[in-house]
Amino acid sequence: MDMNGSQRIEASREAVYAGLNDVDILRQCIPGCESIxxxxxxxxxxxxxxxxxxxxxSFAGTVTLSDLDPPNGYTISGEGSGGMAGFAKGGANVTLEPDGDATILHYVVKAEIGGKLAQMGSRLIDxxxxxxxxxxxxKFGEVVGKPSDVEAPPEEQAASKGWMSRILGSSATAFLAIVLAPGLL
Structure with a gap:
């Protein structure tokens, strides 16, 4: 499974980089995270x-960060196992680009899943x-990002929600979820 994309986060590049490496923030943001x-x-x-x-x-896994270039990004690699449910392994390149007071997180993910989950079909996994x-x-945007004083017009909110739902994430966090939960990314 290969994926790539971008996500705008309303926080400085330094704050986003720090958040992607903060286990307390990751614990709050990764769906289903029991421990990190x-x-x-x-x-x-x-x-x-x-x-x-x-x-x-339940999936247990490890993630290793390499090619560290704070606050510009890094490479993530890892693997996770869910016993009879399956496994995931792979890697992601994460880059952080400043965009005014916000940050654009870019990711390229290559992941492999196997076991019972891989048999469910790509539509369900995707x-x-x-x-x-x-x-x-x-959740990451809520925790790390700045609250917005001005609410977007309803049509922008709808477009944003649709766009968000199509995102396949990566970062130490999203990839961690990928690696720990086959099929996440």
């Missing part, structure tokens, strides 16, 4: 419980990935 722990400056372990179609399973990534970015 930094084992070193470049490694994390986590446990996530998710329902993907008819399968509900729709679950989109929903989980959308949920992650919405």
């Amino acid at each position: 722990e930094k084992t070193s400056e470049t490694e994390m372990v986590a446990k996530v419980t998710l329902r993907i179609g008819p399968v509900k399973a 729709s679950t990935a989109k929903k989980l990534a959308g949920d992650f970015f919405a």
Whole structure:
């Protein structure tokens, strides 16, 4: 599974980079995250419980950050296992681009899933990935982003929601969810 995309986050590049590396923020934002722990400056372990179609399973995994270029981005690689439910492994390149007072997070993900989840079909996996990534970015934007003083017009809100629901996320966080929950990304 190969995916790429971008997400605008209403926060400085430094704040976004820090948020993507803060286990307390990640714990709040990753759907189904039960635990996440930094084992070193470049490694994390986590446990996530998710329902993907008819399968509900807990996934445990590890993520390694490399090619660190604060606050511009990094490369993420990792793998996760959900026992009989399946596994995921892969990597993502994450770059952060300043955009005024906001940041554009760009990602390119290559992931492989296997086991029972891989047998469910790409439509179910893709729709679950989109929903989980959308949920992650919405929460991440709330936690890290600046609150907006001016509400967008209803047509912009509708366009934004539709766009968000199509997002497949990555970052230490979204990829962590990918790696820990096969099919997330």
